[in-house]
Amino acid sequence: MTPALIGIVFVAYTALLFLIAFFTGKKAGDEAYYRGNRRSPWFVVAYGMVGASLSGVTFMSVPGNVLRENFYYIPMVLGFVAGYAVIAKVLLPIYYRLNLTSIYGYLDMRFGLRSYKSGAAFFLLSRSLGATLRMFLVISVLYEFVFKAMGIPFGVAALVFILLILGYTFRGGIKTIVWTDTLQTTFMLAAVIISIICIAQSMGWNLGQMLVAVKESPFSRMFDTDPMAPRFFVKQFVSGLFITVTMTGLDQDMMQKNLSCRNIKDAQKNMYTCSASILVMNFFFLTLGAILGLFAQKYGIVCTDTDQLFPTIAIRYLPSIAGITFVIGVLSAAYSSADGALTAVTTSFTIDILGVERRGLSEQKRKKVRYIVHFSMALLFLLLIILFDKLKNDSVINMVYDIASYTYGPLLGLFVVGICTRWKVNDRLTPMVVILAPILSYAVNALCRICWGYHFGFELLLLNGLLTVVGLYAIRKK
Numbered sequence: 001m002t003p004a005l006i007g008i009v010f011v012a013y014t015a016l017l018f019l020i021a022f023f024t025g026k027k028a029g030d031e032a033y034y035r036g037n038r039r040s041p042w043f044v045v046a047y048g049m050v051g052a053s054l055s056g057v058t059f060m061s062v063p064g065n066v067l068r069e070n071f072y073y074i075p076m077v078l079g080f081v082a083g084y085a086v087i088a089k090v091l092l093p094i095y096y097r098l099n100l101t102s103i104y105g106y107l108d109m110r111f112g113l114r115s116y117k118s119g120a121a122f123f124l125l126s127r128s129l130g131a132t133l134r135m136f137l138v139i140s141v142l143y144e145f146v147f148k149a150m151g152i153p154f155g156v157a158a159l160v161f162i163l164l165i166l167g168y169t170f171r172g173g174i175k176t177i178v179w180t181d182t183l184q185t186t187f188m189l190a191a192v193i194i195s196i197i198c199i200a201q202s203m204g205w206n207l208g209q210m211l212v213a214v215k216e217s218p219f220s221r222m223f224d225t226d227p228m229a230p231r232f233f234v235k236q237f238v239s240g241l242f243i244t245v246t247m248t249g250l251d252q253d254m255m256q257k258n259l260s261c262r263n264i265k266d267a268q269k270n271m272y273t274c275s276a277s278i279l280v281m282n283f284f285f286l287t288l289g290a291i292l293g294l295f296a297q298k299y300g301i302v303c304t305d306t307d308q309l310f311p312t313i314a315i316r317y318l319p320s321i322a323g324i325t326f327v328i329g330v331l332s333a334a335y336s337s338a339d340g341a342l343t344a345v346t347t348s349f350t351i352d353i354l355g356v357e358r359r360g361l362s363e364q365k366r367k368k369v370r371y372i373v374h375f376s377m378a379l380l381f382l383l384l385i386i387l388f389d390k391l392k393n394d395s396v397i398n399m400v401y402d403i404a405s406y407t408y409g410p411l412l413g414l415f416v417v418g419i420c421t422r423w424k425v426n427d428r429l430t431p432m433v434v435i436l437a438p439i440l441s442y443a444v445n446a447l448c449r450i451c452w453g454y455h456f457g458f459e460l461l462l463l464n465g466l467l468t469v470v471g472l473y474a475i476r477k478k
Contacts, residue, residue: 003149005320009327010142013187014164020183059188059330060137062282064306066289067296070221072231077282079240084275086241087249088268090419095255096264102351103255110418112427118434119414120352123252124345126407128377130247131341132384133403135161138330139385141311158385165342166378181257184332191329192284195314198322199291203298210291219290230455239459246408246461250415252344342381346374402460406441409464410434417469423476433471440467 062073095103104123108116139158147157200210214220223233248254261267292309295301299317303309314326350356350373356366414434417423441464448454456463 003146005324006142006146006315006327009324010146010331013328013331016183018167059191059285060141060310061307062285063289063292064303064309066219066286067293067306067309069231070219071286071290072222072224072233072236073282073286074222075233075236076240076243077279079237079242080244080282081275081279082237083241083244083248084271084278086245088271091245091249091255091415092258092264092267092271094419095259096267100259101357102348103250103252103259104348104352107414107418111414111425111430114427115414115425115430117353118431119411120348122407122410122434123250123348124353126404126411127251127341127345127348128380128384129403129407131345132381133388135381136385136388137307140389141308141330144308145311145315154389155386158382158389162378162382162385166375187325187328187332189281191325191332192281192288194325195310195318195322195329196284196288196291198318199288199295199313202318203291203295213294214287214290217290217294219293228454235459239461242412242461242465243404243408246412246465247404250408250411252348256344256347342374342377345377346370349373349377405460405464406438409441409461410437410468412461412465413437413468413472416465417472423472425472426475426477429475430472433475434468437464437467437471 065073091103094106098106098109100106102120104116104120107119136158139154139161142161143152143154143157147154196210200207203210203213205213224231224236226232227234258267258270261270288310292313295313295317296303296309301309301313301317303312311326311330315323350366350370354369354373356369361369410433414430417425441460444463445456445460448456
């Protein structure tokens with residue numbers, strides 16, 4: 001598959017997104033940008049959220065990571081399903097009852113202004129790092145197979161990508177994203193299915209033979225039973241539950257789409273449908289990872305970076321149809337993750353940090369502030385992508401969850417105390433607590449590894465949240 005063909009696919013798919021943005025962005029004001037006028041059909045949101053939840057990390061990093069960690073990701077996915085049920089039954093009723101635009105407004109009502117801004121700040125930090133890391137993964141593929149051959153620097157490729165996302169989101173916001181996510185999910189599913197079919201044909205397998213080969217391969221182990229291992233299956237399940245509660249239920253990006261549904265019942269239907277779809281889709285991705293590994297073994301393909309296994313095989317070793325659908329799929333994953341993140345951080349910074357709704361600004365001034373923040377966040381994303389290009393040294397799926405363990409932990413602690421207790425805390429001291437909790441978590445993690453050989457996995461999120469709860473208990477008002 002030539003760089004020119006990949007470039008054509010890139011331009012054509014991007015043009016289609018701009019066409020959707022043109023129609024959905026007409027006469028779109030602040031209410032459409034932030035909450036889609038509360039008219040989004042639940043089944044459209046649910047279907048689109050599958051793509052947004054999977055992202056480019058799942059698309060490339062999960063299959064590649066099978067070579068190193070087998071199917072150990074499955075217990076975590078089962079935890080995801082349990083986490084979605086908690087969101088539907090506990091968090092969504094609160095958000096709808098309070099009629100929130102930004103979900104962190106709950107912290108203002110429960111604890112006070114500084115707690116509110118602390119929660120919003122940690123969301124902005126976590127979503128900015130996580131989203132740009134996902135974007136970096138996809139841009140690196142486009143750079144390797146398209147821009148590099150043209151002699152274009154990585155920074156320029158990243159700039160082009162950011163400008164395109166900026167172009168189709170700055171007017172319609174969440175109203176546009178609900179519909180573009182639907183398109184992106186469709187192409188992502190098609191890419192996985194077509195890739196599996198092409199690899200199976202090249203290996204001479206029918207469906208039954210393929211499933212037997214995957215089952216008998218060394219990659220199909222699902223449960224790591226070593227309690228000291230980072231991927232111990234109990235830790236994976238519990239971590240998956242809390243990762244979903246925090247990275248979806250306490251995340252403005254994901255909840256903004258749910259809050260655009262007509263009512264609470266539709267939003268809950270969305271959650272249940274999305275959880276079942278996530279389970280099925282992740283099984284597809286892990287199966288794809290196993291057959292990619294078997295294909296690589298047969299043909300002597302070596303990838304030191306497991307994130308590059310899927311793109312390398314799809315573009316260089318499979319028929320053009322597989323390469324084309326892969327490029328469209330990875331673009332779908334990238335855009336789906338990036339556009340929602342850019343809209344969400346713009347919403348959170350504008351409403352939570354700048355407080356435009358509190359200040360009583362005219363609609364024209366609010367829109368001007370929103371545009372400035374939107375462009376500023378796009379610039380921040382660009383700088384972070386370039387930084388990750390210099391620092392990446394691990395599978396991106398692991399890096400995303402490592403970052404989340406530190407940055408979402410304080411959010412988890414704040415919401416647990418807010419929902420499960422009646423404590424009133426000293427609001428002035430909350431920023432100190434949420435800053436100290438990740439620092440102490442890092443210290444405990446290092447100490448356990450050095451002294452006892454225990455490696456924290458994604459359960460570090462729980463430790464971080466627990467330390468936040470302890471800190472809030474210490475500053476509670478008697």
